[in-house]
Amino acid sequence: MVQKGDSMARERKLTAADLIDEGYSYRTPQEALRNHIITLIERYEGEGMNHSEALSKLFPNTILDTEVLQELVSALISGSHVLLFGPSGTGKTTLAKDVWNLFPKEIYAVEECPVQDDPLSVVDPEVSRTHPPCPICQSRYWENGQPAAEPERVPVVRKYLKEGYGFARVQGSSEVFPDHLTGVINIHKLEELGDPTSPLILEPGKLLQANRGVLLVDEVGKLPLGTQNVLLQALQEGIVTPAKSRETFPAKFVAITTSNLRDLDNITEPLNDRLSNVYVEWSREHSNNLKIAYLSEVLRIKGPAYPRIYLEAAVYLLENWRELGVDVPELSEVGSNRTMMDIVSRGWAYAQMEGRWRVELKDFRRGARDALYGRIRARGGDSFLRNEEIVSTFLKENLKEAIEEGYRTWWCSFHTERLGSSPALEMEVKEFLRSALKGKGGERTPAVERFLQYLKRVEPSASMLDEESLIRLAAETSEEVSRGENIPCKG
Known part of the structure; x- marks a missing residue:
C-alpha cells in the first residue's frame, strides 16, 4: 500500500x-x-x-x-x-x-x-x-x-x-x-x-x-x-x-x-x-477442547465458582460422545462445541438458581443432561424418544467415567508435575484438604504451597476467589467426586 x-x-x-x-x-x-x-x-x-x-x-x-x-x-x-x-x-x-x-x-x-x-x-x-x-x-x-x-x-x-x-x-x-x-x-x-x-x-x-x-x-x-x-x-x-x-x-x-x-x-x-x-472436524486435542470450554461466558461473570474438575469432565464427556460416531442426523448437534460450552453454562445456572457458592456434582450432572438432550433435533414423537434413549444410555455409561477422568487430570497433573509423583508429598496435600473440610487450617508445607499456586493457575474461578475460598473449592469438589476413595493416576 x-x-x-x-x-x-x-x-x-x-x-x-x-x-x-x-x-x-x-x-x-x-x-x-x-x-x-x-x-x-x-x-x-x-x-x-x-x-x-x-x-x-x-x-x-x-x-x-x-x-x-x-x-x-x-x-x-x-x-x-x-x-x-x-x-x-x-x-x-x-x-x-x-x-x-x-x-x-x-x-x-x-x-x-x-x-x-x-x-x-x-x-x-x-x-x-x-x-x-x-x-x-x-x-x-x-x-x-x-x-x-x-x-x-x-x-x-x-x-x-x-x-x-x-x-x-x-x-x-x-x-x-x-x-x-x-x-x-x-x-x-x-x-x-x-x-x-x-x-x-x-x-x-x-x-x-x-x-x-x-x-x-x-x-x-x-x-x-x-x-x-x-x-x-x-x-x-x-x-x-x-x-x-x-x-x-x-x-x-x-x-x-x-x-x-x-x-x-x-x-x-x-x-x-x-x-x-x-474439512473442519472437531479438535482431537484435549487442550484445544478445554480452551473451547473456557469460552463459556459464565466463567467470566460473578456467580458460583466453577471447579476445574467439572470443566475437564465436560470436555471428556463430549470427546467420548464424538468417539462413538453416532450416525443419526437428529443427533448431529450433540457433539458440537456449542454443547460443550452449554454443559458448563447449564451446570452453573443450576448452582446460581439454588443459591450455591459453587457448582456441585449434582449441578454438573443436571447441566450435562440438559445440554445433551437440548441438542436433539425433534422430528417426530417416536423419533425423539428413540434419540433420547440413545443419549440417556450414553450418559449412564459415560458420565461417571468423565467426572473421574476430570478429577484424575486435575489431581494427577499436579501430582506428577509439582510433586514428582511422591506418595509422601501427596499425603501432605490431601491431609491439608481434609483439614480444610473440617474448617481447620492445616500445615502449610512446601508441597501445600505448590498446590495453592497450582490452583491459582488452573482454576477457572481463581481470579474471583480469595485463597481460603479457593482451598475450600478444591477440598469440597475433590471430596464429592472421590467420596474419600483413591482415584489412581494412570501410568
Whole structure:
C-alpha cells in the first residue's frame, strides 16, 4: 500500500497519477491476502513463535488443530476460494469470519465508483485488459473501449473495507434469489436522474458489495440452484450482471463458504469444483477442547465458582460422545462445541438458581443432561424418544467415567508435575484438604504451597476467589467426586 500519499491526500485530492508516481501496483484480492499472510507468518516466527503458534495467531477467535489451519492457509496462499465443511458446531463460521478479519483492509479506489474500482483498471491498458473497470467508470474515463483519461484527471480515495464495501455475507436458504447476489439497476432512480452513468442507479448485490474483498457464504448448500449458478459465474469470470442491466460489473473477491455434512450433496458439482475443500472436524486435542470450554461466558461473570474438575469432565464427556460416531442426523448437534460450552453454562445456572457458592456434582450432572438432550433435533414423537434413549444410555455409561477422568487430570497433573509423583508429598496435600473440610487450617508445607499456586493457575474461578475460598473449592469438589476413595493416576 502507498504510504506517502497520506500527506498529499490531506493537501489536495489524490489522483491515479500520484499512485503511479509512487510505484503503486494492481493486486487481486487473492494476491493481497497471500502477501499479508506470508508477511504475518514471517513476523510471528521472527518473534520466536513456532509454526503452529504463528498459524493460531492468524485466526485468534478459532480453536482448531494445526492440521486444519495449515490446510486452510495453504488454500488461501494458493489463491483458491474455499469451502469449509464438517460436522455442525466445529467452528466453521467463526473461522470464515477470522479470514475476513485477517484480510488487509486498506485500498485505493476511483472516487464515487459504486464497486470500488482500482484506479489502475481505469488508466492502465495492461491492467484493464484483464481487470476492466465497471461500466460507470468506463463511461466516464474511457473512449472506444480503451482508457482515455489522463491519470491526473482520475480522482482517487483511500478507503477501509467494511461490510457492504469489500465484505458481504450471505446466509444460505431457499429464499436467497439470484438478484440478492447480483443486485439490480433501479429503473425508478434512472428515470428520476435521467443519467444512465450515475453510480446512484446501481443497487449492488452481495457479489458486488464484496468486490476487492471477501464474500462469506454460510451454508452454501442451502442456496437454490439458480443462485448457486450466479455465484459460479462470479467465481469463474469475476463478473456479475445485475438484474435489469445489459452490462457486467467486476466482482473479484476471496470466497469463503461453509457447509454442514448433510448439505454437501446439494452443492452443484461445477460450483464445488471451484472451491478448495477444507474439512473442519472437531479438535482431537484435549487442550484445544478445554480452551473451547473456557469460552463459556459464565466463567467470566460473578456467580458460583466453577471447579476445574467439572470443566475437564465436560470436555471428556463430549470427546467420548464424538468417539462413538453416532450416525443419526437428529443427533448431529450433540457433539458440537456449542454443547460443550452449554454443559458448563447449564451446570452453573443450576448452582446460581439454588443459591450455591459453587457448582456441585449434582449441578454438573443436571447441566450435562440438559445440554445433551437440548441438542436433539425433534422430528417426530417416536423419533425423539428413540434419540433420547440413545443419549440417556450414553450418559449412564459415560458420565461417571468423565467426572473421574476430570478429577484424575486435575489431581494427577499436579501430582506428577509439582510433586514428582511422591506418595509422601501427596499425603501432605490431601491431609491439608481434609483439614480444610473440617474448617481447620492445616500445615502449610512446601508441597501445600505448590498446590495453592497450582490452583491459582488452573482454576477457572481463581481470579474471583480469595485463597481460603479457593482451598475450600478444591477440598469440597475433590471430596464429592472421590467420596474419600483413591482415584489412581494412570501410568
